[in-house]
Ligand code: NOJ
């Protein structure tokens with residue numbers, strides 16, 4: 047696996063297509079809407095966009111229930127619109143990544159419908175009822191003529207595609223070998239899907255639940271083998287194609303053939319604690335257990351960045367040169383950066399960290415203007431998970447300007463995909479573009495700085511000077527970065543008199559003298575040595 051050079055300096059931006067921009071007034075975002083805002087993304091400086099699934103789907107899980115992998119969902123446009131979007135993005139230096147959902151389909155996918163009627167079909171995992179008439183644990187009753195039931199992968203309407211089991215058991219005949227016909231057909235199908243979209247010009251995929259393919263694979267040996275096989279095929283057929291995984295464990299995902307893996311709020315080692323300890327946002331109404339975790343980007347200054355740093359160093363040691371860790375501000379599954387008790391003045395230091403740390407930054411749409419997480423919304427297209435956590439709060443429409451619906455859509459407010467933040471003071475792109483001191487300008491400046499200086503990216507060295515409040519680190523010995531996400535001024539003694547000569551490149555209340563770094567409340571500073 048070689049890593050395309052563009053990825054090393056990438057600034058990723060995630061678009062949840064339903065909520066970005068509605069070009070035709072049906073209340074739902076679409077591909078044309080995205081294309082109409084490419085100039086904005088280019089102005090911001092992002093280099094790659096990751097789109098959540100935009101394929102034909104009954105949308106019971108917002109599109110993660112694919113019914114046709116090769117066709118854009120009509121509500122977003124058509125395949126030609128995707129080609130146009132790819133081309134128009136590339137003209138602006140922006141690459142497009144699609145979301146590949148390899149682990150399951152919708153229960154309306156023709157593959158599944160056929161499988162539910164044909165006992166000889168093994169594209170999915172089917173079990174018969176036991177002598178007691180019961181299905182094995184977790185299996186769901188067949189909707190077709192086929193008796194027995196199928197194994198779901200996430201929601202019950204998302205039947206798991208059969209990639210086999212790492213371990214067989216004589217009394218559990220549904221545990222097929224990874225080399226059986228069904229698993230082989232499914233691996234071939236993944237190649238067909240990737241090949242199709244890569245030929246149309248997309249640069250790669252974010253891969254949903256990448257860890258989940260081979261079942262009962264505790265150390266992921268067989269899942270790793272599967273992805274390596276696909277990577278080897280890509281290296282021949284589409285060598286530049288990038289794969290980013292939703293795995294939550296870069297130490298496993300990168301060796302399995304992914305260029306990069308996301309730190310997530312859940313899953314992976316320590317069940318997401320490394321990211322939560324950084325900036326989980328205490329969305330106490332919707333995810334009470336997260337609210338109890340102290341996190342570093344907390345106004346009260348009660349967190350410890352050490353949990354995150356340790357996970358970062360562990361992952362780095364395991365992935366080596368070719369791989370990256372993606373650090374997201376948020377995503378469509380968990381709370382936005384501006385959520386719970388967090389206030390707008392806490393966001394600039396968070397972005398300063400995101401954009402000067404040697405991980406790949408991923409900005410969730412709207413976080414760059416500090417859009418609020420909105421609790422208490424209705425369950426929308428499967429936004430409520432089994433745990434009861436409602437993801438809709440992170441999925442509200444992008445706030446563009448002062449027009450009705452914040453410029454998201456010309457539709458009546460009642461027919462929007464999700465309501466717009468009703469706060470009359472809600473941030474908008476237009477409002478913040480007009481204000482040089484806005485979060486948006488700060489984020490843009492930080493992106494420009496990072497792109498101009500590869501030392502600030504994954505390639506540069508990291509030397510931590512302080513892992514308390516403020517956080518202070520050097521990048522390749524050329525930049526000093528100071529981050530104080532807390533509401534109190536902090537003084538950090540240091541024994542490097544040369545730091546006093548550092549020139550501020552961008553700072554909001556940080557200064558350095560011969561022996562001390564001073565950091566005001568909610569401040570950051572980037573200095574050139
Ligand atoms: C992870 C996706 O991010 C999430 O939105 C989806 O519900 C599940 N995978 C199932 O595909």
Ligand code: CA
Nearest residue numbers: 068070074076
């Ligand atoms: Ca639309």
